[in-house]
Amino acid sequence: MAMELTISRAAITADLDDIAACSESPPPGVTRVVYGEADLRARAYLRGRCRELGLQLREDALGNLFARWPGAEPALPAVASGSHIDAIPSSGRYDGTVGVVGALEALSALRRAGHQPRRSLELLLFTAEEPTRFGIGCLGSRALAGVLGPDQLRALRDPAGRSLDELRAAAGFAGPFDAVRLDPGHYAAFVELHIEQGPVLEAEGLPIGVVRAIAAPATMRLRLAGQGGHAGAVLMLERRDALLAGAEIALAVEHAALATGSPNTVATTGIFQIEPGAVNAIPSAATLEIDVRDVAAEPRDHALAAIRAATEAICGRRHVSHQLELLNADPPATCDPAVVEAIVTVCDGLGLPRQIMVSRAYHDSLFMARLCPTAMIFIPCRGGVSHRPDEYADPDHICQGVAVLAHTLARLSA
Numbered sequence: 001m002a003m004e005l006t007i008s009r010a011a012i013t014a015d016l017d018d019i020a021a022c023s024e025s026p027p028p029g030v031t032r033v034v035y036g037e038a039d040l041r042a043r044a045y046l047r048g049r050c051r052e053l054g055l056q057l058r059e060d061a062l063g064n065l066f067a068r069w070p071g072a073e074p075a076l077p078a079v080a081s082g083s084h085i086d087a088i089p090s091s092g093r094y095d096g097t098v099g100v101v102g103a104l105e106a107l108s109a110l111r112r113a114g115h116q117p118r119r120s121l122e123l124l125l126f127t128a129e130e131p132t133r134f135g136i137g138c139l140g141s142r143a144l145a146g147v148l149g150p151d152q153l154r155a156l157r158d159p160a161g162r163s164l165d166e167l168r169a170a171a172g173f174a175g176p177f178d179a180v181r182l183d184p185g186h187y188a189a190f191v192e193l194h195i196e197q198g199p200v201l202e203a204e205g206l207p208i209g210v211v212r213a214i215a216a217p218a219t220m221r222l223r224l225a226g227q228g229g230h231a232g233a234v235l236m237l238e239r240r241d242a243l244l245a246g247a248e249i250a251l252a253v254e255h256a257a258l259a260t261g262s263p264n265t266v267a268t269t270g271i272f273q274i275e276p277g278a279v280n281a282i283p284s285a286a287t288l289e290i291d292v293r294d295v296a297a298e299p300r301d302h303a304l305a306a307i308r309a310a311t312e313a314i315c316g317r318r319h320v321s322h323q324l325e326l327l328n329a330d331p332p333a334t335c336d337p338a339v340v341e342a343i344v345t346v347c348d349g350l351g352l353p354r355q356i357m358v359s360r361a362y363h364d365s366l367f368m369a370r371l372c373p374t375a376m377i378f379i380p381c382r383g384g385v386s387h388r389p390d391e392y393a394d395p396d397h398i399c400q401g402v403a404v405l406a407h408t409l410a411r412l413s414a
């Protein structure tokens with residue numbers, strides 16, 4: 001490994017602390033929903049840090065941020081790295097932010113070392129990787145990859161019925177949605193640093209994971225309509241209870257995942273809301289949002305079909321009407337072997353043990369892989385815990401991940 005790099009643990013810690021302070025919920029949990037006040041504060045902080053580094057900034061119509069270090073041959077497709085800073089309610093301070101702060105420190109360390117990249121290096125901050133506001137994950141990277149087109153973007157609404165267009169404008173972002181999509185070949189490569197959000201690396205005692213594939217996510221939204229009525233006056237056999245239909249369906253979701261025969265199929269009813277929400281009123285309506293994944297699309301799709309069939313049967317028996325919407329069902333991504341190899345070579349050069357593995361969580365890399373050669377660098381997180389306030393990544397692991405990222409970016413941009 002030719003170049004000596006020093007990774008600033010202090011800078012990384014300060015950035016993670018300052019971003020974690022931009023939260024809609026009190027510590028230790030973090031809540032930072034896209035276009036919300038905390039998200040905008042965190043974005044302003046990061047723009048300031050990118051300017052300190054002398055990077056050239058651009059934001060697109062959705063608020064995807066591009067911070068570029070022009071290379072010696074600026075006309076060549078750039079090498080990019082980055083992640084997201086939005087955080088689901090009451091979650092952790094490392095999911096996504098490690099990849100954004102890590103990319104910033106990687107570029108900073110390369111500049112401090114006097115590195116001069118041939119290809120430009122670009123930090124990416126993706127808008128709305130989490131599905132919290134619009135129900136669909138990786139909104140910004142989907143749009144960059146052309147998976148979500150302008151009409152689909154215009155149709156998106158948040159739970160309060162506000163449109164994406166209205167919310168992005170209120171957040172200060174402008175421009176036509178059809179200018180968001182990037183051409184394939186816009187980048188030479190993309191590398192994302194992220195916590196594993198699983199237990200493998202910690203269990204194996206490894207500091208680095210090199211991701212070769214990213215699981216196939218799907219999301220369903222189910223609206224149930226029963227009859228409601230007075231909890232005291234309506235006899236049990238006359239009821240059309242939307243909550244009980246939903247409860248049976250939630251159990252059917254669990255059964256569908258267990259029944260595919262693939263140990264990698266997972267399914268979660270993460271949202272279950274009922275109306276009117278009064279103890280003495282029979283639930284008249286219910287909304288469920290269901291997350292179904294597998295590292296392969298076929299068993300995932302098998303589970304989706306089983307959930308559809310169970311919903312029909314349960315709603316028919318309970319005389320509850322239903323509207324089942326498939327919000328997304330994405331194929332898994334295969335990471336680029338040459339980028340995987342570059343990361344492995346860097347790890348070996350640094351003497352860091354590593355394991356090639358699959359990501360069970362989805363990431364913006366799932367869609368960047370449709371635009372350019374893409375791979376990911378994982379670091380362990382304590383107990384494999386994520387999407388919880390006690391999510392934690394050891395600073396030594398973060399610094400090692402940033403060192404691997406910096407050397408990989410130098411290698412890919414040479």
Ligand code: HGY
Nearest residue numbers: 129130137360361362
């Ligand atoms: O849900 C996921 O896999 C990601 O953390 N948003």
Ligand code: MN
Nearest residue numbers: 088095130387
């Ligand atoms: Mn997440």
Ligand code: MN
Nearest residue numbers: 095096129363
């Ligand atoms: Mn993430």
